[in-house]
Amino acid sequence: MESNISTSATVSKFADDTKLANPVATDDDIKNMQDDINHLQVWAETWQMRYNADKCAVMHFGHQKQHHTYHMGETELKETNEEKDLGVLISNTLKVSSQCATEAKKGIRALGLIKRNFAFRSRDIILKLFKSLVRPHLDYAMQAWSPHMEKDKKVIEKVQARATKLIPSIQHLTYEERLRRLNLTTMEKRxxxxxxxxxxxxxxxxxxxxxxxxxxxxxxxxxxxxxxxxxxxxxxxxxxxxxxxxxxxxxxxxxxxxxxxxxxxxxxxxxxxxxxx
Incomplete structure (x- = not known):
């Protein structure tokens, strides 16, 4: 596949997911990008693995991005500002607020499930449930979307804070003291x-x-x-x-x-x- 792709382009593949990246600043770059898309389509048709053009999209990055229209065959590729890539929301601004909010909501839903179904909430039970059902949402692919803005950090931290409050014997304590009693660190430290x-x-x-x-x-x-x-x-x-x-x-x-x-x-x-x- 890569033999026909321009030298400035990068092709990333995982299972049935393919991503094509190319720097675009001039008309020649736009032409190269369209040519690369055409080469991918020809390769897919040759190997009878056709792309679903309706599910394909174009995302432009950078302050001086060229908003050009690209086609896959007769289909005009839609432009998107946010796309999920292997479970991580990627925005064209590279900000992670949406991803933080999404994972925090998943964690809170899991906490709600725990609260509704477990009347006896001992330290050991809540810790095991938190580590197996809630924290994986907050940890998944964290190297790709670790927040640096305080508002996003707080969104993630509040999930763990709510989890520690499910334990009756320590819910009256401060968050820092609850962490110490449970031998946990803040999510930022983690x-x-x-x-x-x-x-x-x-x-x-x-x-x-x-x-x-x-x-x-x-x-x-x-x-x-x-x-x-x-x-x-x-x-x-x-x-x-x-x-x-x-x-x-x-x-x-x-x-x-x-x-x-x-x-x-x-x-x-x-x-x-x-x-x-």
């Missing part, structure tokens, strides 16, 4: 830990992701810290500044060499716990 663990997985090739596609190694390692320090690139917009590969750098670089050199993922997680993550 996201930080998740970022660091994901970085370890990538840097150690546990996940099949080339680290160079996400991270930039620091030119100067210095004598303090560890031997796998990363560098931040300049960010003009907050969208880039708080992207996973940028926001994790500071916490990753703070880790001691003993943690970085952990032989297994389990050992690494244990080291993080000792360090307060």
């Amino acid at each position: 996201r930080e830990r998740g970022d660091i663990i994901q970085t370890y997985r990538i840097m150690n090739q546990i996940d099949r992701i080339n680290p160079d596609t996400l991270f930039q190694k620091a030119d100067y390692q210095g004598t303090r810290g560890h031997s796998q320090k990363l560098a931040k690139s300049r960010s003009r917009l907050d969208t880039r500044k708080y992207f996973y590969s940028q926001r994790v750098v500071e916490n990753w670089n703070k880790l001691p060499e003993s943690a970085i050199q952990s032989p297994t993922l389990l050992c690494f997680k244990q080291e993080l716990s000792k360090l307060g993550f």
Whole structure:
């Protein structure tokens, strides 16, 4: 498929989902994009795996985006401002408020189910139900949509706060005290830990992701810290500044060499716990 696609384009495939990305700034870029769509259509028809053009859409990113109309065969592709990609809502502004609200609603619905069906709400029961039915919604693909705006953080945090209030013996306590009693961290702290663990997985090739596609190694390692320090690139917009590969750098670089050199993922997680993550 990729042999006929322009060199500036990127094709991503997962199961029956295909995404084509291309930088578009000139008329030639627009032509290249349409040509690439045509090549995808020809490939699909050749292999009898035709795309449903009515379900395909175009999303434009950037402040100077070119709003051009594209076609797949005779069908004009609709333009969309928000699309779900593997369970994550992606908007053309790259803001995550919709995703945060959606996952928070799922968590609250799960809490409502628990409240209606469990009259006896001991500490152990509520914790197990929260971790198995509620928190997965707040954790799913978090590296892709971790919020940086306070209003979005609060939306996620309130779900855990409501969950801890389901336990009668501690519901009168402050949120911080309830977390301490339950040996839980804030969701924000949990996201930080998740970022660091994901970085370890990538840097150690546990996940099949080339680290160079996400991270930039620091030119100067210095004598303090560890031997796998990363560098931040300049960010003009907050969208880039708080992207996973940028926001994790500071916490990753703070880790001691003993943690970085952990032989297994389990050992690494244990080291993080000792360090307060």
